[in-house]
Amino acid sequence: MGEAKTIPRKTRIQAQNEELILKAALEVFSAYGFRGATVDQIATGCGLSKPNLLYYFRRKEDIYVAVLEHTLHDWLEPLRSLDPAGVPIAEITRYIRTKIRLSRDNPKASRLFANEILHGATAIGGYLKGPLKELVDEKAAIIQGWITEGKLNAVDPHHLIFAIWATTQHYADFEPQVQAVVGGAPEVMAKAEDTLTKLFVEGLRPRS
Amino acid sequence: MGEAKTIPRKTRIQAQNEELILKAALEVFSAYGFRGATVDQIATGCGLSKPNLLYYFRRKEDIYVAVLEHTLHDWLEPLRSLDPAGVPIAEITRYIRTKIRLSRDNPKASRLFANEILHGATAIGGYLKGPLKELVDEKAAIIQGWITEGKLNAVDPHHLIFAIWATTQHYADFEPQVQAVVGGAPEVMAKAEDTLTKLFVEGLRPRS
DNA sequence: TTAATTCTTGATCACTTGGTCAAGAGCGGA
DNA sequence: TCCGCTCTTGACCAAGTGATCAAGAATTAA
Numbered sequence: 001m002g003e004a005k006t007i008p009r010k011t012r013i014q015a016q017n018e019e020l021i022l023k024a025a026l027e028v029f030s031a032y033g034f035r036g037a038t039v040d041q042i043a044t045g046c047g048l049s050k051p052n053l054l055y056y057f058r059r060k061e062d063i064y065v066a067v068l069e070h071t072l073h074d075w076l077e078p079l080r081s082l083d084p085a086g087v088p089i090a091e092i093t094r095y096i097r098t099k100i101r102l103s104r105d106n107p108k109a110s111r112l113f114a115n116e117i118l119h120g121a122t123a124i125g126g127y128l129k130g131p132l133k134e135l136v137d138e139k140a141a142i143i144q145g146w147i148t149e150g151k152l153n154a155v156d157p158h159h160l161i162f163a164i165w166a167t168t169q170h171y172a173d174f175e176p177q178v179q180a181v182v183g184g185a186p187e188v189m190a191k192a193e194d195t196l197t198k199l200f201v202e203g204l205r206p207r208s
Numbered sequence: 209m210g211e212a213k214t215i216p217r218k219t220r221i222q223a224q225n226e227e228l229i230l231k232a233a234l235e236v237f238s239a240y241g242f243r244g245a246t247v248d249q250i251a252t253g254c255g256l257s258k259p260n261l262l263y264y265f266r267r268k269e270d271i272y273v274a275v276l277e278h279t280l281h282d283w284l285e286p287l288r289s290l291d292p293a294g295v296p297i298a299e300i301t302r303y304i305r306t307k308i309r310l311s312r313d314n315p316k317a318s319r320l321f322a323n324e325i326l327h328g329a330t331a332i333g334g335y336l337k338g339p340l341k342e343l344v345d346e347k348a349a350i351i352q353g354w355i356t357e358g359k360l361n362a363v364d365p366h367h368l369i370f371a372i373w374a375t376t377q378h379y380a381d382f383e384p385q386v387q388a389v390v391g392g393a394p395e396v397m398a399k400a401e402d403t404l405t406k407l408f409v410e411g412l413r414p415r416s
Numbered sequence: 417t418t419a420a421t422t423c424t425t426g427a428t429c430a431c432t433t434g435g436t437c438a439a440g441a442g443c444g445g446a
Numbered sequence: 447t448c449c450g451c452t453c454t455t456g457a458c459c460a461a462g463t464g465a466t467c468a469a470g471a472a473t474t475a476a
Contacts, residue, residue: 156399
């Protein structure tokens with residue numbers, strides 16, 4: 001079949017090395033940002049020579065975009081699963097808890113995005129204005145519905161979502177600051193989770 | 209007097225140029241981060257030649273530290289002025305409104321710090337663990353006092369402060385994302401201010 | 417086995433960047 | 447005016463970086 005030629009399947013080695021590369025790239029890009037990271041660092045990080053790395057991704061930017069896209073989808077999953085049929089306060093609570101745990105378990109992904117957006121979001125600007133905006137608008141409408149039904153306090157849904165993003169990702173993105181002020185004990189994150197949940201729930205629960 | 213020799217006063221030109229440099233440096237460092245920024249960019253930004261710039265600050269890092277320190281003090285002023293003798297809810301409200309306006313009017317300072325902390329806070333780590341922690345602990349104690357008096361809902365004061373920082377600075381640090389989702393109209397920031405204030409006030413006001 | 421394809425790398429290049437230096441221009445006080 | 451000090455700059459350097467290339471090694475399909 002000519003098919004095998006027009007759509008070349010990925011080699012075992014290819015798939016394996018690309019995975020190694022993306023893993024090392026997340027490590028390096030999240031720590032130093034796009035401009036601060038070097039191809040050499042990534043190559044060393046995954047045990048490949050620099051020319052070999054550039055055999056799989058021809059330009060540094062290609063690696064960067066690849067690791068961004070590879071991580072983006074998972075990052076939005078919690079918001080995506082906000083259920084319009086659920087109990088409003090319970091849904092919001094679950095969203096906050098899921099989001100802060102995601103930040104705790106994937107701080108590098110959080111920092112990768114933070115850095116990208118902080119510096120203008122040039123690589124994912126299209127994604128923000130397209131799929132991301134669509135998703136946020138959709139979920140904001142759901143929240144607005146709950147507000148109209150009197151199930152939640154009347155706050156702007158978009159800004160509510162921003163507030164949840166900001167507070168939960170704060171613990172990953174600004175870790176050195178958090179560490180400096182309250183230390184890095186494991187119970188800090190648990191306390192953070194409870195505090196944020198309580199703050200938002202009390203802020204959103206209508207006074208009877 | 210020998211005093212004039214041991215403590216050389218700053219020349220007019222010196223003071224003037226250093227101010228120019230710090231201004232241009234904030235511009236460049238906030239946009240590209242420490243590693244991403246170049247001395248050439250800063251030099252061009254303030255109309256000096258590169259060697260001339262390096263005559264005033266011998267190393268790139270010296271400029272960076274100078275602009276960080278130059279901005280740090282002002283940045284913490286709102287928290288510093290949290291008044292233990294004031295009305296709790298009013299004090300918190302004023303703090304949030306002051307902070308979000310500071311972020312709106314000085315987004316570059318916000319981004320400068322965000323980038324510094326995001327990349328490990330190596331240049332200001334000492335400041336975070338020293339003066340910053342002291343200030344936060346002091347103000348957290350005040351808030352804790354208000355809680356004990358039953359004037360505020362029982363939430364962890366440290367995490368409350370983190371939440372206020374995160375939500376207010378979000379609009380400066382993640383501007384491209386906010387812009388992509390809700391646009392950049394002037395009323396967006398006003399709406400943000402009202403939403404955050406309402407959220408925190410309702411979250412903190414004790415149920416009678 | 418064999419031949420085509422994929423994978424790997426040492427050497428190298430063009431370019432950027434932080435930093436130096438010596439020499440000259442400009443300024444201020446006596 | 448004159449002298450010492452500050453300020454300014456063109457030329458330059460060494461290190462680091464993204465990217466290329468040709469040639470060889472390994473893998474795969476027949």
